[in-house]
Amino acid sequence: MQIKSLSPEETRAFGAKLAKETNRGDVYALTGSLGSGKTEFVRGFVSALSTDAPVCSPSFTIVNTYHTDSFTIHHFDFYRIKNPDELIEIGFHEYIHNDAVCFIEWADMFPEVIPDKARYIRFKEEKGNVRIISIDK
Ligand SMILES: Nc1ncnc2c1ncn2[C@@H]1O[C@H](COP(=O)(O)OP(=O)(O)OP(=O)(O)O)[C@@H](O)[C@H]1O
Ligand SMILES: [Mg+2]
Numbered sequence: 638m639q640i641k642s643l644s645p646e647e648t649r650a651f652g653a654k655l656a657k658e659t660n661r662g663d664v665y666a667l668t669g670s671l672g673s674g675k676t677e678f679v680r681g682f683v684s685a686l687s688t689d690a691p692v693c694s695p696s697f698t699i700v701n702t703y704h705t706d707s708f709t710i711h712h713f714d715f716y717r718i719k720n721p722d723e724l725i726e727i728g729f730h731e732y733i734h735n736d737a738v739c740f741i742e743w744a745d746m747f748p749e750v751i752p753d754k755a756r757y758i759r760f761k762e763e764k765g766n767v768r769i770i771s772i773d774k
Contacts, residue, residue: 642768648674651770652681661708661736666744666751669760674768675742678758679712682740686710695742699727708738715743724750 642648655665659682667675680692686705695701695714703710711732718724724747733739733752744751761769 638774639769639771642674642766642770644766645674645677648677648768648770649681649684652678652683653685655772656682656685656707659708659738661738662754664733664739664752664755665741666755666757667740667742667760668745668757670762673760673762674770675758675760678760678770679740679742683710683712699723700732708736711737711739713739713741715741715746718746721747721750 640651642651655678667678669675676692676694683692683703683705686707687703692703692712693701695712696716699713699715699718701712703712713729713732715724724730729750741751741755744755744757756773757771758773759771761771763769
């Protein structure tokens with residue numbers, strides 16, 4: 638499925654919509670350049686389920702976790718990771734092989750750690766505020 642977003646609000650609304658068809662254990666692998674809307678999308682997803690957690694980019698922390706009534710959400714960002722060993726150190730595999738929902742920004746940096754069950758969401762920046770968002774399956 639491919640959608641065209643014309644504003645950050647619209648991208649957040651698409652994220653919120655995905656929350657309705659997400660189940661425990663789902664993993665979303667997000668790809669696309671800087672500023673293409675990955676974090677905005679996750680922000681919309683999380684705020685559809687919880688109002689008490691402002692979503693920040695996990696660039697510096699590698700992972701941010703949100704607890705909602707529906708499920709726990711782990712939001713990863715691989716951008717600043719230099720070596721996949723860092724992921725082993727933080728226990729990445731335990732995070733993704735349980736019933737939490739995971740989002741992984743810059744997933745294509747270490748495709749070897751992305752589980753087969755992951756659904757890819759690709760973000761493409763076009764002129765102005767236009768973003769093309771493609772979701773697997
Ligand atoms: N249609 C749109 N959808 C999403 N963001 C948009 C859109 N139009 C403009 N923007 C702007 O683009 C930026 C997207 O930032 P965001 O942090 O979501 O990107 P990102 O893909 O997570 O980047 P990074 O790789 O740096 O983490 C924001 O400043 C947002 O306001
Ligand atoms: Mg981001």
